[in-house]
Every structure is written in C-alpha cells, then in structure tokens.
Amino acid sequence: MVQIEKIWLTDTAVWIRTADGREAHENFDEYPRLKYATQTQRENYEPDAFGIHWPELDEDLSFEGFFSKRNETALYKLFIAHPELNASAVARRLGFAQSLLAQYISGTKKPSPERERLILSEIRKIGEELIAI
Template identity: 35%
Template sequence: MSISAESLRFDEDSMWVELSDGRTLGVPLAWFPRLLNASPSQRQAFEISRAGLHWEELDEDISIEGLLAGRGDQTKRRSEAA
C-alpha cells in the first residue's frame, strides 16, 4: 500500500499533512526554509501528487516518504556541504 497526501493546511508555525492511511503529520515550517519565508498565498499554491507536495512558484518539492522518515529540506548550499 502506498501512502499519499490527501490534504494540506498551514498554521503560523507548521504544515499539517493528512495522509491516506488516516494519520496527520505536523511538520515545523522551519524544516523547509522556502515555505517558512513564503507568503501565505504562496504556501497555498501547492499541488498534491502521488509523489508528494509541489510548489511551482517556490520551486519546492516534498516527498511523503521523506516526511515519514523525518527529513526536512535536503538542499545544501556549497559552503555547507564543504
């Protein structure tokens, strides 16, 4: 069985993802700097797919698999990776 996102909502500090298996994940926006720094309207401009969550304008993709594993933003700047 593949777990997917059913719906998504935000509060001031968190992103809440309703999953197809009935669970709800609460994830701190601090895990995803693009979402943290986005306007409320930019956060609401998401698409849900089988793979996860996508924000075209923000160039942000979040996999459900990654959320379930507890992973935040995996983007590393060169200076951080060195």
C-alpha cells in the same frame, strides 16, 4: 505509496492526513523557501501522488518524508545550507524527475554513489558557470 486524504497549512507547518488516519507535519522553519514565503505563496501548492510541490517557491516535500526520520544526507545538508540552489533546475539539468531529486535530498531514497557524484558534479558546474560571469 502513502495515500493522502487531506493537506492543510497552519502558520508554522504543512500537515497531511493519510487514508488510514495517520497525521504528520513538516515545519516551515526547516525549509528556507517555505520559511520566508508569504502565506499566499505557501497556499499555492500542487499535490501529486508522491508529494507536494510549490511551483513559485521551487520546493518539494515527499509524503513519505513526513513519516521518515530525518536523514541528514550530504545532499540534504547542501540544499539546506544553500537555499538559492534550485532543486527543480538541477533535476532538469540532470534529466531526473524533480520528485526523485527531492527524495534524494530528503533522504527517503538513497542515490547510488555514482548518481550522488553526478549530482554533486552538476552543482559544481553550476558554481563554475556563476564564477565565470
């Protein structure tokens, strides 16, 4: 697990510094919810042992993801292409921890093929429910 010493924001990114002195950042432009958020909304984050959560924006970044090569998985592409999808709500519907789904989306953890099918099936159900309205 990555031990974080400091988190700070610039106009374009969120930065972290680890206890061993490494620094990394994630650009807001890569996350539509953060990209279009106000500075006040961006500043309203909650760190935990695994990452950063923005409750108002329903966005999560895992600390490990700051140091990982971007792995554009199917889930990553889906959630980036459709920022209207609420990852926290999808995780709740599936009974998953929000941080686990965030790690699947970021590619820091790989879901089993069965679990990925389950996630995609739940997203399809959400689409069907919206169509029925």
